[in-house]
Amino acid sequence: MKIMIPTWVGGDLVAVEKLEAHQKGLRHKAVSVFVMHGNEVLIQRRAMCKYHTPGLWANTCCTHPHWGEDPEDCAHRRLDEELGISGLKLRARDQLEYRADVGGGLIEHEVVDVFTAQVSERISVLPNPLEVMEVDWVDLDDLARLARKEQSKYTPWLKIYLSEHANQIFA
Secondary structure (H helix, E strand, O other), rough: OOOOOEEEEEEEEEEHHHHHHHOOOOOOEEEEEEEOOOOOOEEEEEEEOOOOOOOEEOOOOEOOOOOOOHHHHHHHHHHHHOOOOOOOOOEEEEEEEEEEEEOEEEEEEEEEEEEEOOOOOOOOOOOOOOOEEEEEEEHHHHHHHHHHOHHHEHHHHHHHHHHHHHHHHHH
C-alpha cells in the first residue's frame, strides 16, 4: 500500500508517495513527539524492518501525516500505532525544518510539527514490533551526550533536534 504524504512540489503542497519523497529529497510534512517524565525522555529503537535507519534510536515517535490530517491528530494516531500510548495531553512546541541523509540514497527534508507530553510517571508501552524493537527512558542531558559520543546509534533527526533545537523543544 502506498502512503501519500503532504509534500511541496514547485511551491504547491501535493500528495506524494512517501518513498518517492525520500528518494528525491522533497520537502514534506512530518510530526515528532517527545514523551517526558521530568527530565527523562522516552526513546524508541526503530525496528529492523524499517526501510531507513533500522535499529537506530529515535525520539518517542516520529511520522508523516496523511494527506489532510491535522498534525496533532497524527501525533496521537502514531503514538497509539507505534507504542500503544493513548490519552496524552500533547503540547505543540514548534515547527522545525531540517534536511538529513538517512542512508540508502534517501533524504529526509522535513517540516516538522514537534509535540511534547509530560507524564507523572513512567508509562508502560506496547511497542508494535513492525515499528519499534526497544524502548528506554533516558535523562535528556545523558541522551544529548550519548548522541554526540555514539552518533552511529541515533537517527539523524534526533541528533539534529538535540544539537540544534533543544531550547525550542524542551524549554
